[in-house]
Amino acid sequence: MRTAYSVETVRTAERELMARLPDGALMQRAAAGLAAACADLVGRVYGSRVVLLVGSGDNGGDALYAGARLARRGAGVTAVLLAPERTHAGGLAALRRAGGGVAPSRQADGIPAFLRAAADLIDRADLVLDGIVGIGAKGPLRPDAAPLAALASRARAAVVAVDLPSGVDPDTGEVDGEAIRADLTVTFGTHKPGLLVDPGREYAGSVRLVDIGLSLPGEAAVEALQHADVARLLPVPGAESDKYRRGVVGIAAGSARYPGAAVLAVSGALRGGAGAVRYVGPAADAVIARFPETLVSDRGPRKAGRVQAWVVGPGAGDDASAVAEVLAADVPVLIDADGLRLADVDAVRGRDAPTLMTPHAGEAAALLGVAREEVERARLDSVRELAGRYGATVLLKGSTTLVAGPGGGAAAAVRVNATGTSWLATAGSGDVLSGLTGSLLAAGLSAVDAGSVGAYLHGLAGRLAADGAPVGAHDVAAALPLAWRDVVRG
Ligand SMILES: NC(=O)C1=CN([C@@H]2O[C@H](COP(=O)(O)OP(=O)(O)OC[C@H]3O[C@@H](n4cnc5c(N)ncnc54)[C@H](OP(=O)(O)O)[C@@H]3O)[C@@H](O)[C@H]2O)[C@@H](O)CC1
Ligand SMILES: Nc1ncnc2c1ncn2[C@@H]1O[C@H](COP(=O)(O)OP(=O)(O)O)[C@@H](O)[C@H]1O
Ligand SMILES: [K+]
Numbered sequence: 001m002r003t004a005y006s007v008e009t010v011r012t013a014e015r016e017l018m019a020r021l022p023d024g025a026l027m028q029r030a031a032a033g034l035a036a037a038c039a040d041l042v043g044r045v046y047g048s049r050v051v052l053l054v055g056s057g058d059n060g061g062d063a064l065y066a067g068a069r070l071a072r073r074g075a076g077v078t079a080v081l082l083a084p085e086r087t088h089a090g091g092l093a094a095l096r097r098a099g100g101g102v103a104p105s106r107q108a109d110g111i112p113a114f115l116r117a118a119a120d121l122i123d124r125a126d127l128v129l130d131g132i133v134g135i136g137a138k139g140p141l142r143p144d145a146a147p148l149a150a151l152a153s154r155a156r157a158a159v160v161a162v163d164l165p166s167g168v169d170p171d172t173g174e175v176d177g178e179a180i181r182a183d184l185t186v187t188f189g190t191h192k193p194g195l196l197v198d199p200g201r202e203y204a205g206s207v208r209l210v211d212i213g214l215s216l217p218g219e220a221a222v223e224a225l226q227h228a229d230v231a232r233l234l235p236v237p238g239a240e241s242d243k244y245r246r247g248v249v250g251i252a253a254g255s256a257r258y259p260g261a262a263v264l265a266v267s268g269a270l271r272g273g274a275g276a277v278r279y280v281g282p283a284a285d286a287v288i289a290r291f292p293e294t295l296v297s298d299r300g301p302r303k304a305g306r307v308q309a310w311v312v313g314p315g316a317g318d319d320a321s322a323v324a325e326v327l328a329a330d331v332p333v334l335i336d337a338d339g340l341r342l343a344d345v346d347a348v349r350g351r352d353a354p355t356l357m358t359p360h361a362g363e364a365a366a367l368l369g370v371a372r373e374e375v376e377r378a379r380l381d382s383v384r385e386l387a388g389r390y391g392a393t394v395l396l397k398g399s400t401t402l403v404a405g406p407g408g409g410a411a412a413a414v415r416v417n418a419t420g421t422s423w424l425a426t427a428g429s430g431d432v433l434s435g436l437t438g439s440l441l442a443a444g445l446s447a448v449d450a451g452s453v454g455a456y457l458h459g460l461a462g463r464l465a466a467d468g469a470p471v472g473a474h475d476v477a478a479a480l481p482l483a484w485r486d487v488v489r490g
Helices: 007-020 025-042 058-072 089-097 111-124 146-154 200-204 227-233 259-269 284-290 320-327 338-342 345-349 361-368 372-377 379-390 429-442 447-466 473-478 480-489
Strands: 002-004 049-054 076-081 127-131 158-162 184-188 206-210 222-224 248-252 276-280 295-297 309-312 333-336 355-358 393-396 401-404 414-417
Touching (some): 007 025, 025 058, 025 127, 025 158, 025 184, 049 058, 049 111, 058 089, 058 127, 058 158, 076 111, 111 146, 227 447, 248 259, 248 320, 248 429, 259 276, 259 284, 259 429, 284 295, 309 320, 309 429, 320 333, 320 338, 320 345, 333 338, 333 429, 345 379, 355 429, 355 447, 361 372, 361 379, 361 393, 372 379, 379 393, 379 401, 379 414, 393 447, 401 447, 414 447, 429 473, 447 480, 473 480
Parallel strands (some): 127 158, 158 184, 184 206, 222 414, 248 276, 276 295, 309 333, 333 355, 355 393
Antiparallel strands (some): 002 222, 401 414
């Protein structure tokens, strides 16, 4: 499991560790890891041109000490200081001792000269270190720092963010205005939520974690399953299994207008570990034609026969009665697409069995009564807010998919999945995800596990199916067994 802790938790752990270590020891650990990562990235340190963007906090201190280490290995290092009078004194002294220099300052030379000099240095650099601000960030980048972020983001140089890209909110991944776009982020002690959740994740580039000895107590704020975690959660039939014990998943989806949604949901469900897939709705002929192993019924969910979990909503049009019948069932229910619009909030809140809602940003925005951009800007808050309002587990789809347990709140970790690829942004791929995830629910996974394992396999299948080229949703479904095997084989 990859875990990310809130700034508050990191600060507590940092205080405890600092009390037991000599002054400056933690920063030296951070700077050593940072310099090593920079050296790996540029390949040849000797003769390389390095620019440090240095803010007034310890984040700038890390950059200065790492810059000193690179200067000692023969790099030409220049620091651009945002606040010369408040720069980390030890770090600046170390840089100067190692032969590093300082660019003209804003205060002494005026803003135009300062920015011209910074632009010139960044243009010629092989490597830019972003030490503007780290976990001490408050609000959007300030007006003096924002132009530097813009210059660095456009540079041909490799950009390494120290701890996290400046301009990305450490706890949420929100970006308000300008932010550093890094090739690599070197983060200390633990991942920060903003490195795993979009849009922050996209700004971070690849992320390298440097162990500085922090021990982090309690619940993480955000966690991401890895192959081994998923492998442990996947349902595997044993000698005593039969199709009913493996779980039957019911799919109430599709309509005369959208029969394909039913077919795609069934295609995902057949690859999700349940022993049987039961389809209920007006697209039975299309489903049977493509997947003859499906059990079909046209008598509505209540009379369809036994199921261990329901999926309702993909391509369902305006069939509110199917949604109401499914919500009345005492088994786990996944609500997707049209079902989200048709589901009564009190009916969802009143359920005893688990409910998993799977909106994309547009659907989440409609449920929350806000603009889509608002959900995309604040994904973590949005998924928690929805989970709280509905008393349900919520899976918010997107380039990173988030899964929050019922009740929302910050007490329990939100799961994040980044196995996907933008090739998944294709009509019907969400239907495949809903069937797959419903199947995992029927096989006995909890709503949070089913959602996060479903998103993981779906993302991986998307990658394997696409392999750099466009794919249709049915290709993603067909690649699910490949993804499953990839996970199991480690
Ligand atoms: N945790 C650990 O274990 C370890 C942590 N370490 C390192 O320490 C870092 C944290 O250092 P930190 O506490 O000094 O805060 P930091 O991120 O430098 O920012 C504060 C400065 O930024 C400014 N500022 C604020 N908002 C701003 C904005 N929007 N735009 C522009 N500026 C803004 C703010 O200005 P002020 O409000 O004071 O005017 C203040 O001067 C951490 O990320 C890691 O790199 C490692 O060395 C060792 C182990
Ligand atoms: N840019 C992206 N990167 C990764 N995954 C994406 C991206 N865009 C969409 N996806 C994934 O593709 C699926 C699309 O689902 P959805 O929006 O419901 O589509 P549809 O309604 O057409 O089935 C979701 O699993 C989502 O997470
Ligand atoms: K930074």
